[in-house]
Amino acid sequence: MEPDITIIAALIGDPSRSRMLLALMSGKALTATELALEADITAQTASGHLAKLVESQLLIVRKQGRHKYFQLNGQDVAQLIEQLMNLSVSINPAAIATGPADQDLRDSRICYDHLAGSLGVSLYDSLIQEGHLLGHGENTELTESGKEFFARLGVNFDDWHKSKRPLCKACLDWSERRNHLAGKLGNWIIEDVFSKKWAVKDLDSRIVRFSPAGLEAFCKKYKIART
Amino acid sequence: MEPDITIIAALIGDPSRSRMLLALMSGKALTATELALEADITAQTASGHLAKLVESQLLIVRKQGRHKYFQLNGQDVAQLIEQLMNLSVSINPAAIATGPADQDLRDSRICYDHLAGSLGVSLYDSLIQEGHLLGHGENTELTESGKEFFARLGVNFDDWHKSKRPLCKACLDWSERRNHLAGKLGNWIIEDVFSKKWAVKDLDSRIVRFSPAGLEAFCKKYKIART
DNA sequence: TCCACAGTTCGATTCACACCGAAGCAAGAT
DNA sequence: ATCTTGCTTCGGTGTGAATCGAACTGTGGA
Known part of the structure; x- marks a missing residue:
């Protein structure tokens, strides 16, 4: 057996x-x-x-x-694959190719149904910085200030209580080796970005392509310092 | 690729x-x-x-x-396997393996030819505490006080110089995640315990079974605080 | 009705690799 | 020195599985 x-x-x-x-x-x-x-x-x-x-x-x-x-089949499977990527990167750091196409992937990409890459990490950091989010390891919590902030953006939290999927969750980013935001809220944010046409999904890859104006609006909205 | x-x-x-x-x-x-x-x-x-x-x-x-x-190789690998187990359980809940409660094994067991488990770790800590041992990572050194201490217990260090096996060595204990004492001295200690009939080896496992009196004598000898 | 396209089933091929027996090497034990 | 024990290397065997060509089913459009 x-x-x-x-x-x-x-x-x-x-x-x-x-x-x-x-x-x-x-x-x-x-x-x-x-x-x-x-x-x-x-x-x-x-x-x-x-x-x-x-x-x-x-x-x-x-x-x-x-x-x-x-x-x-759901977040569990995506997370397992993400974990595998983490481990393979930590074992063989040379494997991360440094091609130009790869750079876009590192900047902003889709991780199952939320934003990953350096932009995703910056978003997470900013939310922590602003006091909207509390992070303890893998578990993340929305503060009162965070609830207010997202409610003002149009999130209706009441509807979400029905779902058993966690509201916020930290997901380890393989290229950055730092947390980014997953969970229902992470999904809402990226859907919001798409609906506002700030960015589009690349046709055959996981890259998320922001327009210049879209990127600016996004960073302003979430108070992300541009580099 | x-x-x-x-x-x-x-x-x-x-x-x-x-x-x-x-x-x-x-x-x-x-x-x-x-x-x-x-x-x-x-x-x-x-x-x-x-x-x-x-x-x-x-x-x-x-x-x-x-x-x-x-x-x-570290926590990352363990975590990946843990993740795999989680997923396979959530897919196939029928297969739940209940781990054997190997408390005895964690308490005191043989590690190659010396004492491991929480008791082995306590012994190591006590020797450091008493100033008999100096530990720097994997290498360990017997102090003058330590040489005296063990000589009084009957150790003849002169005979041991012939062997190329290190006198003292730290061995990482995985149930405790801390060092315990290996090397020729570690072997001498456990042999001493057996010869005094303070404990016996379990037949099919690595468990070392102390008698109540034996445990007390052992702890007194090495000044180990009983919990 | 006929064709084009998406996906499946079947059979045959090929190849990787898990496995073991036998022999070899190294390090203690006696 | 000789024996025992733990592990490795080498060579040969066998099986499982990925692959593709060809033929089949089913759906949608012309």
Whole structure:
């Protein structure tokens, strides 16, 4: 009887599958063919892999017309992958390529459903600085001042109490090795950014591309010091 | 360019290796043979696995005599495995392994050929406290006062100079996360305990079982404060 | 109705790697 | 010195799994 962690780790421990999972870290739901392209394998092979990932409940799938949309099965899975990246970075720091495309990824990217990268870290720092957030390790708490601040921005906290997903959560950022904001509030912030058209998701990567004006507005809104 | 997380996940995703890693999650440092037994494979196969785990820096190894002690490379690795266990439980709640309450093992056990566990740590602390021992990291030195103290107990240091084995050495205790005394002196102490019948070795484990009177005598001899 | 496209199933191939037996090496023990 | 023990190296075997070509199902559009 082999431990269950073996099965999960073995699923991630295949190059094609881990490429798919990384692609899904953008939070977007992708079709089977898109994932096959991402992993650089044929559709047949991808189909087999995806079936396994769904069966093991690492992914969930939604059928829409003749497409099948896959996404990570919740925050737990995303967090596990993030943790794996953390460890691989701390073991092999040279592995972080320093290409120009990579720089954008480090600046601001999607981590499942919230903002990561140096901008995400700056946001977190600023919220702490302003007294809106209290951070103790992995757990984070919104202060009264923070509740007021976000209520003024249009957040309706009452609606959120129904969900069991934590309001705030710190997520360790692999490129910065510091916390950024996850949880429902982290998700709200990035959705707010998109709805205001301050930034758009890059088509086939996890990069979040801010417009110059959007970046300025964002930094002003959250009192982030520009570098 | 395959992502690094693939490599790490693949390492964990082998039944034999994950059994070893789980065994090491107890915090204990284990030898190659112990791990081979744990994984139910031959020593040769285990040796190959362990080499990979060390090369990839998931494990660290310490050579002590002809034994090789393996342990998890820090908290990061332990945390990743913990995370994997969490996910597998949330996916498959049926498999809940209840860890054996090895309190006796934590209290006092054999570590290669000397005393470990909370009692071993207390002994080390007391020797430092009394000024018999000087500890700088892994290296430890017997003071003049210490030499006198042990000479009075019957140790003949002259005979020991022939051996190249270090007289004193600190050995990291993983249940306690603190040093205990290894080296020839550490061995002498535990042999002394056995010869005085203050304690006996448990048959199939590394537990050292003190008699009530033996424990009292031991603590008095080394001025260990009883808790 | 026919075609195009998304995804799956089947069969065959190929290859990596976990595994063990045997032998070798190193470090204590006797 | 000789034996025992812990670990490693080498060579050969076998199995599992990833892969793709080809053919099939099902959906949507022309």
